[in-house]
Amino acid sequence: MYIKNLKIKDFRNYEVLDLEFNEKVNIIIGSNAQGKTNLMESIYISSFGRSFRTSRDTDMIRFGQDMSKVKMSFNKDRGDVDIEILLSKDHKKSIKVDGVRIKKTSQLLDNVYIVIFSPDDLKIIKDEPEKRRKFIDKELCQIKPSYYSNLSDYKKVLLERNTYLKEVNVDPDMMDIWDMQLAKYGAAIMNHRKAFIDKISDISREIHEGITNNKEILSIKYDPNIKYSDDLKEQEEIFYDILKKSFENDLRMRTTTKGPHKDDLEFFIKTGDNEINARNFGSQGQQRTAALSLKLAEIDIIKKETGEYPILLLDDVLSELDLERQEYLIKTLSFNQLFITAAEMQPKLIEQFSGATLYKVSSGKVEKQL
Ligand SMILES: Nc1ncnc2c1ncn2[C@@H]1O[C@H](COP(=O)(O)OP(=O)(O)O)[C@@H](O)[C@H]1O
Ligand SMILES: [Mg+2]
Numbered sequence: 001m002y003i004k005n006l007k008i009k010d011f012r013n014y015e016v017l018d019l020e021f022n023e024k025v026n027i028i029i030g031s032n033a034q035g036k037t038n039l040m041e042s043i044y045i046s047s048f049g050r051s052f053r054t055s056r057d058t059d060m061i062r063f064g065q066d067m068s069k070v071k072m073s074f075n076k077d078r079g080d081v082d083i084e085i086l087l088s089k090d091h092k093k094s095i096k097v098d099g100v101r102i103k104k105t106s107q108l109l110d111n112v113y114i115v116i117f118s119p120d121d122l123k124i125i126k127d128e129p130e131k132r133r134k135f136i137d138k139e140l141c142q143i144k145p146s147y148y149s150n151l152s153d154y155k156k157v158l159l160e161r162n163t164y165l166k167e168v169n170v171d172p173d174m175m176d177i178w179d180m181q182l183a184k185y186g187a188a189i190m191n192h193r194k195a196f197i198d199k200i201s202d203i204s205r206e207i208h209e210g211i212t213n214n215k216e217i218l219s220i221k222y223d224p225n226i227k228y229s230d231d232l233k234e235q236e237e238i239f240y241d242i243l244k245k246s247f248e249n250d251l252r253m254r255t256t257t258k259g260p261h262k263d264d265l266e267f268f269i270k271t272g273d274n275e276i277n278a279r280n281f282g283s284q285g286q287q288r289t290a291a292l293s294l295k296l297a298e299i300d301i302i303k304k305e306t307g308e309y310p311i312l313l314l315d316d317v318l319s320e321l322d323l324e325r326q327e328y329l330i331k332t333l334s335f336n337q338l339f340i341t342a343a344e345m346q347p348k349l350i351e352q353f354s355g356a357t358l359y360k361v362s363s364g365k366v367e368k369q370l
Pocket of ligand 2: 036
């Protein structure tokens with residue numbers, strides 16, 4: 001599985017672009033604000049149907065234009081797949097797979113796994129809980145399609161419940177329709193999250209030991225907003241009871257105050273006999289190393305769960321790491337195909353990727369280096 005070709009028309013600062021990619025390693029070099037992240041974004045949107053840095057699709061249309069087109073061709077075992085995304089100021093977004101328009105982005109690409117790693121990811125430990133929930137959800141959606149539908153059902157019911165709580169006259173008996181559904185979907189979400197976090201904690205611990213030369217032991221723990229039970233039925237009952245008990249409070253706050261939409265992750269680092277909560281007491285260096293371990297574990301877990309390494313987009317992260325961590329990263333990275341962007345890269349590091357193709361980006365123009 002790899003990306004063969006990318007064609008762009010009026011996307012961000014690119015007017016036109018037609019690029020062939022190396023099936024293993026693509027190194028994209030360019031100064032600040034030349035279009036490196038924009039290029040990663042165009043690959044990402046062709047895979048997920050949306051951006052990783054904006055929720056407004058029209059932001060991606062080149063300034064002064066009304067439409068934007070991105071076409072990507074993928075090589076998969078069963079043959080090539082063409083994806084075409086059309087963004088327009090006046091019409092709904094159109095996504096076509098092999099020329100046929102699809103209705104849901106979930107139909108876009110099954111069996112294609114993509115991981116993007118950007119400098120912001122190194123902040124995940126310090127970030128607000130929502131970022132950590134998004135991390136878990138994004139991963140689980142990729143490896144467990146049933147999680148995706150479960151999560152969208154949960155969000156839909158939650159929105160309905162919250163909308164109703166904002167009405168002038170709220171009838172407590174009406175709440176039951178939402179409470180039952182929320183409890184059912186919520187219990188399944190919590191169950192999946194717990195299993196996923198336990199797995200990623202084990203993998204991250206090993207990686208973290210490698211990066212810190214066995215000096216630190218990392219553990220990642222699920223921090224559920226409500227009491228957790230491994231038993232799905234019991235979990236459903238717990239959540240249902242909590243929804244009933246918190247009704248008065250929910251009504252006062254005009255929103256659903258309890259449930260997995262408030263879940264979080266906790267990171268603990270042990271050195272010797274001393275264990276600390278990394279968010280509150282870790283140094284910036286410890287927090288970034290833990291985030292790096294988590295990110296690398298994400299790659300391994302995709303391989304374990306799906307049998308395939310992902311396509312990896314490393315957007316400007318090398319410069320965020322010291323030389324030792326850069327080398328560790330390059331040495332241990334596993335992927336199906338790699339896109340790596342940087343303002344500059346030491347020839348010594350480039351040499352580690354034999355057979356890589358090098359590109360130079362400048363003001364929305366990309367040149368392949370021969
Ligand atoms: N919709 C858009 N149309 C045209 N240019 C844009 C658009 N969105 C962002 N840009 C420009 O893209 C540049 C940033 O590109 P980016 O890929 O983020 O840079 P970098 O190479 O640093 O990753 C900026 O100059 C910005 O003005
Ligand atoms: Mg960038």
